[in-house]
Amino acid sequence: MFYDTVIIGAGAAGMMCAIHAARQGGPRALVIDHAKAPGEKIRISGGGRCNFTNLEAAPDRFLSLNPHFCKSALSRYTQWDFIELVQRHGIPYHEKTLGQLFCDTSAQDIIRLLLDEMEKAGAALRLETSLADFTKTESGFDLMLETGGRRTPVSCRNLVVACGGKSIPKMGATGFGYQIADRFDHKVTGIRAGLVPLTFTPAETEEFKALSGLSCDGALSCSGGAYGKARFEEAVLFTHRGLSGPAVLQISSYWREGLPVTLSLRPDIDLLAELKRQKTANGKRHVATILSDYLPKRLAQSFADQAGLTERNIADIGDKALAALAAAIQAREIRPAGSEGYRTAEVTVGGVDTTGLTSKSMESKTVPGLYFIGEVVDVTGWLGGYNFQWAWSSGWAAGTAIANS
Numbered sequence: 001m002f003y004d005t006v007i008i009g010a011g012a013a014g015m016m017c018a019i020h021a022a023r024q025g026g027p028r029a030l031v032i033d034h035a036k037a038p039g040e041k042i043r044i045s046g047g048g049r050c051n052f053t054n055l056e057a058a059p060d061r062f063l064s065l066n067p068h069f070c071k072s073a074l075s076r077y078t079q080w081d082f083i084e085l086v087q088r089h090g091i092p093y094h095e096k097t098l099g100q101l102f103c104d105t106s107a108q109d110i111i112r113l114l115l116d117e118m119e120k121a122g123a124a125l126r127l128e129t130s131l132a133d134f135t136k137t138e139s140g141f142d143l144m145l146e147t148g149g150r151r152t153p154v155s156c157r158n159l160v161v162a163c164g165g166k167s168i169p170k171m172g173a174t175g176f177g178y179q180i181a182d183r184f185d186h187k188v189t190g191i192r193a194g195l196v197p198l199t200f201t202p203a204e205t206e207e208f209k210a211l212s213g214l215s216c217d218g219a220l221s222c223s224g225g226a227y228g229k230a231r232f233e234e235a236v237l238f239t240h241r242g243l244s245g246p247a248v249l250q251i252s253s254y255w256r257e258g259l260p261v262t263l264s265l266r267p268d269i270d271l272l273a274e275l276k277r278q279k280t281a282n283g284k285r286h287v288a289t290i291l292s293d294y295l296p297k298r299l300a301q302s303f304a305d306q307a308g309l310t311e312r313n314i315a316d317i318g319d320k321a322l323a324a325l326a327a328a329i330q331a332r333e334i335r336p337a338g339s340e341g342y343r344t345a346e347v348t349v350g351g352v353d354t355t356g357l358t359s360k361s362m363e364s365k366t367v368p369g370l371y372f373i374g375e376v377v378d379v380t381g382w383l384g385g386y387n388f389q390w391a392w393s394s395g396w397a398a399g400t401a402i403a404n405s
């Protein structure tokens with residue numbers, strides 16, 4: 001059996017690629033997936049409503065050892081192109097926060113959109129199918145596909161690797177794409193769990209556990225990792241395992257073992273100036289009561305207790321102690337012990353090294369007809385719809401290049 005293009009992985013990137021690679025009709029493109037259903041990550045994304053893109057999508061919201069690599073695909077297939085597609089399918093959506101676009105009804109709307117477009121383009125889909133073996137030939141690739149124990153040989157001119165990263169193994173993530181890269185001598189950068197809750201020392205975990213369930217506006221910053229320095233101002237959530245919430249997930253992609261992270265709560269105010277003002281204006285109020293003007297009550301009490309200022313009037317506290325209290329709340333250095341890992345990570349940071357790929361088409365520079373798209377590549381987006389945008393843009397870039405070749 002011959003297909004012009006075989007795509008491994010019926011996720012966001014693979015289906016997008018199939019739509020464009022098969023554009024000229026006929027069963028020219030085949031997508032295989034070992035899962036029972038296509039687009040499983042789309043289905044669970046955004047709490048079931050799929051945060052499918054971001055109005056602010058731009059190259060500076062993506063991590064990569066080569067920050068320029070993503071520019072070509074992102075500028076040629078933009079968030080506006082995908083929004084137009086969503087509108088054309090009559091899918092209702094809304095902006096939630098910070099440019100994040102979500103389906104009004106269900107993430108299934110996006111899966112249906114992709115399947116409809118694939119059908120229109122004449123792309124074939126084979127589920128519960130894996131790639132048992134593959135070799136490079138002069139004109140393309142010889143593959144051995146396996147469906148329910150039955151093996152089928154298939155030849156193709158183009159082989160597109162769209163099998164995602166390692167995050168959420170329970171949903172079928174295998175890291176198989178890195179093995180294919182390795183077989184063809186493509187380098188894979190250091191990979192790690194990203195957009196993931198961080199974990200802490202036993203003492204800190206106990207402290208955060210006592211505050212479990214509280215959320216507060218915060219900022220987290222980190223520097224010294226492979227992707228440079230970063231700072232995110234968003235909600236911080238205290239959990240029974242450590243810290244989570246958008247700001248924590250965001251900084252986790254930049255963090256490396258051993259690096260400190262600076263945590264600031266209520267970064268929108270100058271807390272020391274506020275405390276000094278309150279000392280003059282409301283000297284008889286307790287420190288914890290004053291702190292609760294700015295922080296959730298339980299958190300305010302915890303900081304007052306930790307500073308040894310329980311039930312003390314603010315007028316009796318020296319400026320040095322107030323400065324130390326403000327620093328504990330707004331400039332606290334913490335050293336995460338680790339992260340919750342691939343089990344809960346939304347993405348895999350790192351991947352197939354972009355130095356071996358052409359940014360315009362996502363094709364291998366050394367193996368003609370071999371393409372890598374989506375999360376398997378060393379391009380990782382921020383939280384907020386950026387990772388799907390990368391899947392759409394890179395899938396489109398490869399699909400269009402194949403259709404035009």
Ligand SMILES: Cc1cc2nc3c(=O)[nH]c(=O)nc-3n(C[C@H](O)[C@H](O)[C@H](O)COP(=O)(O)OP(=O)(O)OC[C@H]3O[C@@H](n4cnc5c(N)ncnc54)[C@H](O)[C@@H]3O)c2cc1C
Nearest residue numbers: 009011012013034045046051163164176374375385387388
């Ligand atoms: C819980 C969760 C929520 C998320 N929410 C969002 C969000 O709202 N917005 C956003 O932008 N991003 C979100 N993400 C990230 C986003 O889902 C991924 O970045 C995106 O799905 C990557 O697309 P992909 O096509 O490259 O890979 P995937 O979507 O992972 O698709 C890869 C496909 O390949 C298949 N596969 C893997 N190995 C093999 C193999 N050996 N043989 C055959 N098939 C194989 C898998 O079954 C899968 O269908 C979320 C991730 C998670 C885990």
